[in-house]
Amino acid sequence: MSVNPRRLRVAALALAAVSTASVTACTAGSGGGGAAGPTDTLTVNTSFVLKTLDPGRVYEATGVTTTHALYDTLLTFKGSDVSKPVPELAESYEASPDAKTFTFKLREGVKFSDGTPLTADDVVFSLNRLKNVKASPAVMVTDLTASKTDDRTVVVTSAKANPNVPVVLAMSATGVVNSKVAKANGATDGADAASADTAQQFFDKTSAGSGPYVLKSYDPSSQVVLEANPNYWGGKPKFNRVVLRNMDVQTQKLTMSRSTAAEVSLDISGKLLDGLPDSLQTSGVQDTVYYLILNADPAVSKVTSDAKFRQALRSAIDYQGVAALFGKGAGPGAGLVAPAFPGTLTGEESKRDVAQAKQLLTDAGLSNPTVKFTYPAITYRGVDLGTVATKVQGDAAEAGITLELNPQPLTTFLDQMRGGKMPMGFTPQSLNYPVADSLVNNMAPGAGSALRAGWTVERAAPSVVAAGEKVVSTLDPAQRAEAMKDWQREMNAHGPYIVIANNSGMNVATSDLTGVEYTPAGWQLDLAAIGTR
Structure with a gap:
């Protein structure tokens, strides 16, 4: 029996969260096996571990990879270095000496994909919703409460001393949603959100974030398609379209061996790397x-x-x-x-x-x-x-x-x-x-x-x-x-x-790509960082 390597969770002693998935390969976007596709399309092959793209509920590996591209977080990690979070939505932050109060100053000019300005209200709503929905990722923020002092200042308090709060706030589940759009589609950050919030179906069809990509289509059994966010506040991603395809690992290996398109596979590791063409590049950290x-x-x-x-x-x-x-x-x-x-x-x-x-x-x-x-x-x-x-x-x-x-x-x-x-x-x-x-x-x-x-x-x-x-x-x-x-x-x-x-963990990519560095931060690779030589 083969198990997807990114399902394990320490809280359940590694293997306790593992189950075997039936996966199928589909053809879309740039296509595998050497098939030519649009030059502005990046194809990502992975054995789907995917239940939702709702940032308040996302926990599985494929969902985390995807939502990282759809929703910005206060802080983030660059490349494989997870030793210290770096600014994203927050241009700076301060921690109190007792590690219970963290104050974030939001950068100016950030807009959601619909052009709406992002404010502290959106951050507060998103973090408190994550906590109160009480889905799997809520375990990271159980002791945290978010508030604002003005439109550009967010304060996150922890019930107990926790110097890891900045790391938590770099995780994909803390992605900031457009609170007005979210509320109009069933979302709530109230104490009863676990039963009252009905926004998951909306988030599985339409993204409402400020990230470099927006959600074009979602099929948890076959593929997810992203398109570049025209209102993105940061650097424009190099690929206008990203197609994530559900593909078992043996088919991934065969596909990468033949590919001439812009393509990455996320599950080829260990002895499975043996026999791949030398022209392919690999990236991984222990x-x-x-x-x-x-x-x-x-x-x-x-x-x-x-x-x-x-x-x-x-x-x-x-x-x-x-x-x-x-x-x-x-x-x-x-x-x-x-x-x-x-x-x-x-x-x-x-x-x-x-x-x-x-x-x-x-x-x-x-x-x-x-x-x-x-x-x-x-x-x-x-x-x-x-x-x-x-x-x-x-x-x-x-x-x-x-x-x-x-x-x-x-x-x-x-x-x-x-x-x-x-x-x-x-x-x-x-x-x-x-x-x-x-x-x-x-x-x-x-x-x-x-x-x-x-x-x-x-x-x-x-x-x-x-x-x-x-x-x-x-x-x-x-x-x-x-x-x-x-x-x-x-x-x-x-x-x-x-x-x-x-x-x-390993990413395997075609030789023409840059920015395919593997990260142990949870999302495995930053889709928006990928470009061509």
């Missing part, structure tokens, strides 16, 4: 970690709950060899923060030491320990997870550890993982927005994912708990990133997770 989960509950497994066993297995793994299985763009594991994000453990990749692994087993009094190793029987980002699991099994055997492979269908794996009775598992993990310290709230001892691994605060080393508390209490973003490094080192030393590899 934004996904792959890790083992070792249950810390002795009632589930006396072996995996032993801290010395966990360190023995950590020492037994050939990290370079595992990374090689993932193909282009992969690297050995270091910590839970992928290299794409601030706080990663640069230059601290894990190393193999079989002699040390054997000594740790001896110290633990474990002779030829055996553990059932469960993993989802899927192909993810072009790599069969069973191949990786078999490699880990072989590495462990050299240290005297027997891993009994237990491949399971995805739904079965998820059920077992949620049940907390799995002695040992294996999963990839991606962030749903580029804030790595959100991992502390999910994977630290006593947190949601940790409890599924039987890792309570009582079973954790005090140094791990203290490191997590330091992350949460640190308000300066740069200092918080450093605290994240210390937290990961403590997690590596004492936690139930072993990060074995990092892998990259």
Whole structure:
């Protein structure tokens, strides 16, 4: 079974949000297979993960890519750099010392696609609607409230200290809509918006934003067509028309191998990159970690709950060899923060030491320990997870550890993982927005994912708990990133997770295109930034 690589969400322990989609290829716009098309059309091939283009409800990958081109946000990211948001609708902003109040000064001259000026009222409406509609992306803004002091000044307050508010306000779901048009078509930002707002059907047919493109047509099963916004306040996009086509990954590879048009594919990664023509260009950054989960509950497994066993297995793994299985763009594991994000453990990749692994087993009094190793029987980002699991099994055997492979269908794996009775598992993990310290709230001892691994605060080393508390209490973003490094080192030393590899999201594009840089910000590529050489 093949799984689209951009569906994973950390809040559900990576694979919990995955489902398999039936996809079809359609011909439109510039066309694949070398077919010529309009020179002003860009074609984007991707396996659709798409439910809506309503910015207050958008969460799935294809929707995020599309709405990023339709709706501007207060801040944004440029290219692959997600270390610091840059101005978009806001020309500047200030944060209070307690990280609870953020004041944004809007740039002048911004208009919606219908020519209506964008004001602070539109920003306030859009952010409060996002919060009150209470769809999936609302989790990012639950503690936020927007207000204005004048037509060009917006104040966003957080109920608790949160230095990541600027990052949140760069996400596509915070895109600003024309409030008058939205209200006329069923939208509301009231407290009852979850039941009273009926604007989704409107937003799925007509965009009401200030972005570089407007929505021309929407078919969630086959294609989405965008056209350049004639009233766009910024630089005019290079392509007048963008066609996003629903296409399975194997067809994407065949199409890109033959294409002579302006074309990009978003799902060809890992070993699937092998065999592509050298004329194609690729762009990717390591934004996904792959890790083992070792249950810390002795009632589930006396072996995996032993801290010395966990360190023995950590020492037994050939990290370079595992990374090689993932193909282009992969690297050995270091910590839970992928290299794409601030706080990663640069230059601290894990190393193999079989002699040390054997000594740790001896110290633990474990002779030829055996553990059932469960993993989802899927192909993810072009790599069969069973191949990786078999490699880990072989590495462990050299240290005297027997891993009994237990491949399971995805739904079965998820059920077992949620049940907390799995002695040992294996999963990839991606962030749903580029804030790595959100991992502390999910994977630290006593947190949601940790409890599924039987890792309570009582079973954790005090140094791990203290490191997590330091992350949460640190308000300066740069200092918080450093605290994240210390937290990961403590997690590596004492936690139930072993990060074995990092892998990259990838964009594959024809040679004539520019601006096709992959971004881990969520939208994968900036459609308006793409041009020709």
